[in-house]
Amino acid sequence: MTGILYIWIVLLFGIMPDCRSYMTLSSIESCYDPTQTPETYYTITGISVPQCGIMCAGDERCMSISIKRDGNTVTCYHNSGRRLLSTGCDNQYSHFNGYHSSCHYHGVFLNDTYGCRCYGGYIGAWCERLMEDCSEGASTDHYKDFTESDVFHIHPSNAPRAFKVVCTMDGWSPGWTWFFKRRFDSPYVNFTRPWEDYKHGFGDFSNSGNFWTGLDTMYHVTNNRPQRLKAYISFKEDGKWVLRTYAYKNFQVSSETYGYNFSFLSGVPPGPNHEKAMDGLSLFLGAKFSTYDVDNDNDSSDNCANIHQSGWWFTTCDGYNPTGQPQPPSVQYKTSDPTQMSWPNTLNYSAARVNMFLIAD
Known part of the structure; x- marks a missing residue:
């Protein structure tokens, strides 16, 4: 299971009605061991790779899956974070990062490792929400390349609406x-x-x-x-x-x-x-x-x-x-x-x- 493999998860016949409508799972080389970290929160054995992906698509926590093959037996691991590219790995796992095929609020899908790049104050894996303040935005990767202050929108969790503010998120300031x-x-x-x-x-x-x-x-x-x-x-x-x-x-x-x-x-x-x-x-x-x-x-x-x-x-x-x-x-x-x-x-x-x-x- 090498290179880039896309698995489209489409919900049919009313199966798993509460999950996300679709997800793209893209293979990535990584030395991650799902048995050694709390990021892996769910394990099941005896299902197919597509079934593992369908279950991930139905779980808001799931951002990647790891697969172990033992003969014809597949063990599926659900992870709460995406895997980062690492090469020269000598392990028995295959890894797939999960993404929506489209990002919210004018976000741009950059690549399979990074996912969505958000703008205007939006953050999250899919640019699904506004940052609560500029410090939260600066703590993500979305705005680390900004070199000047600019206008963004924030939405503190205690506020009934969003606000327009000027933020400085230039990579070195908090x-x-x-x-x-x-x-x-x-x-x-x-x-x-x-x-x-x-x-x-x-x-x-x-x-x-x-x-x-x-x-x-x-x-x-x-x-x-x-x-x-x-x-x-x-x-x-x-x-x-x-x-x-x-x-x-x-x-x-x-x-x-x-x-x-x-x-x-x-x-x-x-x-x-x-x-x-x-x-x-x-x-x-x-x-x-x-x-x-x-x-x-x-x-x-x-x-x-x-x-x-x-x-x-x-x-x-x-x-x-x-x-x-x-x-x-x-x-x-x-x-x-x-x-x-x-x-x-x-x-x-x-x-x-x-x-x-x-x-x-």
């Missing part, structure tokens, strides 16, 4: 689900927005765009599984660009009922290869989100979102404004202008870029 980008050197996007826009998201969702992903998206992502929020802040300090970072472990955004206030377990300084930013979120811990049309700040006499011309978890109207108006590098220091984008800095330098994203812990 998968970044972008919260927002605000930069002086990107096309202008107005951040003076009403509550509904901050709830659902707005802006130029692209690698180089200014955008806000949406509070409702962040609520579902951060409550679906533990997330770490990372802040990357760029300053022009003494004529030199400096990227400063800070992280927040177990960052969570509450629901709209609670004003989308946020919490985190602890602040995490950057590693040795990064410049440390000042903690820019603890000042707002527990505060409800505010926009010019929904005033949730602690200042009873002023509307801080209206004064800052942005949306944020404002407490008082004299604090920092991470979603404010970006300033060019020529504006080296933070000014008294409340609309200026800002992040705390020991020498009061002006923030030129504010980037925040989530990574699943």
Whole structure:
């Protein structure tokens, strides 16, 4: 049983009505021993090779079969994973990887070892579902060749619908689900927005765009599984660009009922290869989100979102404004202008870029 052998499993006469309608089983050379691993979860002796394949097609767990021949007796093994190509094997087993003949949601069938290549945020053996966040997508092989951030769709298991997000899944990062980008050197996007826009998201969702992903998206992502929020802040300090970072472990955004206030377990300084930013979120811990049309700040006499011309978890109207108006590098220091984008800095330098994203812990 060498080379490529295709076995088509077609369900006839009502046999096995609950199984998948068809499957392609393609032979692959592998040194895998099905008797030595828990991936092999089912064994039966005394059936034919086609019968073994039909049974695999009827079991959602089955992704490959292994066959052992002893004279006219066939032993069939069902495996929960596909076999990888390995040569020079000296064993008594034949192996077949199973695939649908068509991939879901515009996935592309690449080859018999790899199976389907998924796009747009879909993952799985057949591209049958959306990833829950960008970290899950980055953990698969589907997006390992991406070199730039791009727009994808995610569907956290606790959410009633899918969300559009920007992901970084470039092969070396653990998968970044972008919260927002605000930069002086990107096309202008107005951040003076009403509550509904901050709830659902707005802006130029692209690698180089200014955008806000949406509070409702962040609520579902951060409550679906533990997330770490990372802040990357760029300053022009003494004529030199400096990227400063800070992280927040177990960052969570509450629901709209609670004003989308946020919490985190602890602040995490950057590693040795990064410049440390000042903690820019603890000042707002527990505060409800505010926009010019929904005033949730602690200042009873002023509307801080209206004064800052942005949306944020404002407490008082004299604090920092991470979603404010970006300033060019020529504006080296933070000014008294409340609309200026800002992040705390020991020498009061002006923030030129504010980037925040989530990574699943």
